[in-house]
Amino acid sequence: MSYTSFLYLMFIILVFCVYYLIRPGFRWMVLLAANFVFYAYSGWDNLLVLLISVLVSYLVSVQMGKLHIRFREVKENGGLDKAQLKALKEENRKQRQRWLLFGLFAVLAVLIVVKYTNFLLGSAYSVMNLFGIPHNDRFFQLVMPLGISFYTFQIISYMIDVYKGKIEPQRNFARYATYVSFFPSVVQGPIPRYADLGKQLFEEHRFDFGNLHDGALMILWGFAKKLILAERLNLFVTDIYSNYATNRGILLALATAAFSVQIYADFSSCMDIAGGTARLFGIRLAPNFLRPYFSRTMPEFWRRWHVTLGNWFKDYVFYPVSISKFSLNLNKKARKMFGSEIGRIITSCIPVLAVWVLTGIWHGPEWKYVIWGLFHGILIMLSTIFAPHIEDLMQKLHVRTECFSFHLFQMCRTFFLCCVGRVFFRADSFGMSLAILKRIVTTSGLYQVINGGLFNHGLNRANVLVVICAILVLFTVSVLQEKMDVLEAFRKQNLVFRWTLIYALFLAVLIFGFYGPGYDASAFIYERF
Amino acid sequence: MDELMEVLRRALPKVNWETDQALVDDGIIDSMDVVSVISEITDEYDIEIPSEEMEPENFNSVQAIYEMIQRLTEE
Numbered sequence: 231m232s233y234t235s236f237l238y239l240m241f242i243i244l245v246f247c248v249y250y251l252i253r254p255g256f257r258w259m260v261l262l263a264a265n266f267v268f269y270a271y272s273g274w275d276n277l278l279v280l281l282i283s284v285l286v287s288y289l290v291s292v293q294m295g296k297l298h299i300r301f302r303e304v305k306e307n308g309g310l311d312k313a314q315l316k317a318l319k320e321e322n323r324k325q326r327q328r329w330l331l332f333g334l335f336a337v338l339a340v341l342i343v344v345k346y347t348n349f350l351l352g353s354a355y356s357v358m359n360l361f362g363i364p365h366n367d368r369f370f371q372l373v374m375p376l377g378i379s380f381y382t383f384q385i386i387s388y389m390i391d392v393y394k395g396k397i398e399p400q401r402n403f404a405r406y407a408t409y410v411s412f413f414p415s416v417v418q419g420p421i422p423r424y425a426d427l428g429k430q431l432f433e434e435h436r437f438d439f440g441n442l443h444d445g446a447l448m449i450l451w452g453f454a455k456k457l458i459l460a461e462r463l464n465l466f467v468t469d470i471y472s473n474y475a476t477n478r479g480i481l482l483a484l485a486t487a488a489f490s491v492q493i494y495a496d497f498s499s500c501m502d503i504a505g506g507t508a509r510l511f512g513i514r515l516a517p518n519f520l521r522p523y524f525s526r527t528m529p530e531f532w533r534r535w536h537v538t539l540g541n542w543f544k545d546y547v548f549y550p551v552s553i554s555k556f557s558l559n560l561n562k563k564a565r566k567m568f569g570s571e572i573g574r575i576i577t578s579c580i581p582v583l584a585v586w587v588l589t590g591i592w593h594g595p596e597w598k599y600v601i602w603g604l605f606h607g608i609l610i611m612l613s614t615i616f617a618p619h620i621e622d623l624m625q626k627l628h629v630r631t632e633c634f635s636f637h638l639f640q641m642c643r644t645f646f647l648c649c650v651g652r653v654f655f656r657a658d659s660f661g662m663s664l665a666i667l668k669r670i671v672t673t674s675g676l677y678q679v680i681n682g683g684l685f686n687h688g689l690n691r692a693n694v695l696v697v698i699c700a701i702l703v704l705f706t707v708s709v710l711q712e713k714m715d716v717l718e719a720f721r722k723q724n725l726v727f728r729w730t731l732i733y734a735l736f737l738a739v740l741i742f743g744f745y746g747p748g749y750d751a752s753a754f755i756y757e758r759f
Numbered sequence: 760m761d762e763l764m765e766v767l768r769r770a771l772p773k774v775n776w777e778t779d780q781a782l783v784d785d786g787i788i789d790s791m792d793v794v795s796v797i798s799e800i801t802d803e804y805d806i807e808i809p810s811e812e813m814e815p816e817n818f819n820s821v822q823a824i825y826e827m828i829q830r831l832t833e834e
Contacts, residue, residue, distance in 0.1 A: 553810065577798070
């Protein structure tokens with residue numbers, strides 16, 4: 231059930247009505263039922279795979295919770311000296327660790343089997359070809375549950391937080407299943423944390439007109455971004471990238487920039503629809519986008535783009551790898567050998583590259599994503615290494631860096647670097663991305679654009695005009711969002727002004743949106759991850 | 760506390776350790792800086808910082824870092 235379908239709209243209206251008709255204490259059960267209907271709609275086998283991960287992680291977390299309680303009781307009862315308590319704590323930790331490892335192995339095994347089996351087989355066949363080892367070319371038809379990468383990460387964070395004792399495990403299986411399968415976020419995130427979403431799901435939410443107003447507006451805004459902008463850009467980008475071998479550099483560069491806008495409009499629109507849907511039920515999802523294209527550096531960009539995934543990797547990969555004994559020992563040795571600064575750089579390379587290779591693999595079982603991840607990992611490393619030196623240089627050269635023009639230059643530079651990365655992301659293969667980059671550099675073809683050739687690639691003159699207007703509106707809203715809480719400010723406006731804008735947006739979706747019978751809006755880009 | 764201040768200045772000389780109270784929350788130090796701080800602290804105080812302690816509130820100020828070290832040393 232696509233988030234931009236008429237069926238989805240009917241579905242949330244129905245769930246909304248039932249939700250507020252039921253007594254507040256039981257409303258989460260409506261969400262559980264809705265989650266199951268929503269997920270089962272994509273296939274019963276998908277639901278079964280989801281339930282396996284939910285069940286295993288539930289059992290593992292309850293066991294770890296029991297171990298925490300057991301240790302607390304012994305500690306509170308007293309009778310043990312400090313050394314005994316320390317030994318008991320360590321033993322307790324090891325027991326929890328065994329459960330955690332079992333849980334992680336189980337949920338990751340499910341993810342790897344359904345998502346990466348064919349990738350691993352393909353890679354193995356390539357290696358066998360290299361050495362002339364005979365083999366068959368067999369691949370498997372496997373189910374691909376909706377949002378499996380998202381909910382697996384959600385489950386992993388839950389189990390690790392229970393292991394650490396940061397959260398109490400949810401002992402009610404139905405409640406836990408409601409948390410993992412929450413339908414607005416299960417397909418594409420944001421990847422929620424139990425401490426945040428778990429608490430909100432089971433609070434007693436009363437009907438609030440403000441939530442209805444904000445939620446509906448967020449959904450409408452999401453529909454507008456997806457159906458007016460992202461879908462149009464998709465036609466242009468697909469046309470240019472499909473014929474990359476004959477298209478000239480300027481068109482390929484324009485298509486790459488267009489893809490950067492498309493993927494933002496596409497993914498952020500889904501987050502708006504997800505956030506808006508959750509808001510209807512009085513629940514606030516964590517923000518996933520903070521106007522990333524206003525970033526001045528690559529590290530800043532990744533703090534603003536897909537925020538919940540970035541935070542996930544920081545908390546569950548970067549920090550554990552960085553503060554592992556191996557990393558700290560390496561840090562010590564590197565600092566002794568090469569000095570403090572270089573030592574720091576050498577040791578921060580390992581966790582940063584680990585995070586980025588994993589981020590690439592998370593996006594999909596293809597080498598192009600690994601290359602894309604490495605590209606960003608290396609950029610972030612270079613940014614970290616050279617940032618203080620560039621700052622010193624700017625000071626020596628008396629370059630004013632705290633002014634709009636310099637900030638604009640930095641934003642353009644970051645956007646340009648993002649676009650280079652997008653080529654790897656959008657192209658069908660690594661070879662194709664290199665060919666595209668080569669054509670961008672070596673062929674110009676400016677005359678194609680000047681002569682109106684731009685309008686022969688999926689979008690005619692009128693549609694290009696719609697795209698430009700949509701980008702301007704998106705840009706204006708983004709600038710306002712940088713300065714204020716736009717939803718709150720909008721709520722305070724005059725009634726006539728508000729409804730005029732809402733109707734205008736609604737009409738814009740109706741008139742300019744790509745939808746309806748005969749047109750199948752393409753799936754959200756991140757849906758396949 | 761003075762000794763800790765010295766260690767922190769060594770780890771990140773450009774940070775204003777005396778006055779800033781929301782170093783992580785305000786984005787003054789990032790995750791890589793936190794790792795540098797941990798590296799210096801573990802060296803100096805011969806303690807291990809478990810991943811459970813990797814919370815922004817533990818690195819927001821000198822006082823917060825000091826309290827975390829005290830807690831870990833006592834354990």
